[in-house]
Amino acid sequence: MELSVSRLIFCLPILLLGACDRQSAPQPQAPEVTITNSAEMPAGAKPVAKMAAGAIDRSHKGQGLPTYAVQDAKGAYVPLNSFLGRPMLLNLWATWCAPCVKELPQLDTLAGKAPGGLRVIAVSQDLEGLAKVKTFLEARGIKNLPPLYDDQAKISGGMGVNLPTTILYDSQGNEVWRTLGDRDWTSAETAKLLAEAR
Incomplete structure (x- = not known):
């Protein structure tokens, strides 16, 4: 009996230590989220094209400016082609x-x-209204x-692009190149790229 009691005394601390070493339950991880160009894709939206951020994409060269209209500061709808007559970035x-x-x-400095x-x-692709965009700027x-x-993110949805996307058009409205993601618009390389549009 002495042997059993001494075994119990020896094993009891080990059992207690084992019980104290419980790990907490793993915390749930946030699901992976893919952000496209808006919270809701407009009707007729194209799937978002895959493009490396910062790369210059010339695969759409020569395509015409889309025929969308945008709201100006007064809320009037203005067709994009009304900005043509000179090269347009x-x-x-959003x-x-x-x-x-x-x-x-x-971009503001460049403008x-x-x-x-x-x-x-x-052109803002926000869905919360022109007033929010004006206040933000x-x-x-x-x-x-x-x-x-x-107002419905039709341009980014219709072109199947993520944000920010910047597209250079020549004075006739033909695409020269496009780029995805933020860019250093003050660099010598960018100045050379912008000079490609006439």
């Missing part, structure tokens, strides 16, 4: 898109001193990019 962005917001100040008559326009001191708004 079309930026598709207030919730961090890379979009990051590049807005450089204020665009070389060779380049017109820079940034004003709060960030954006002065050279007029508030333009695609």
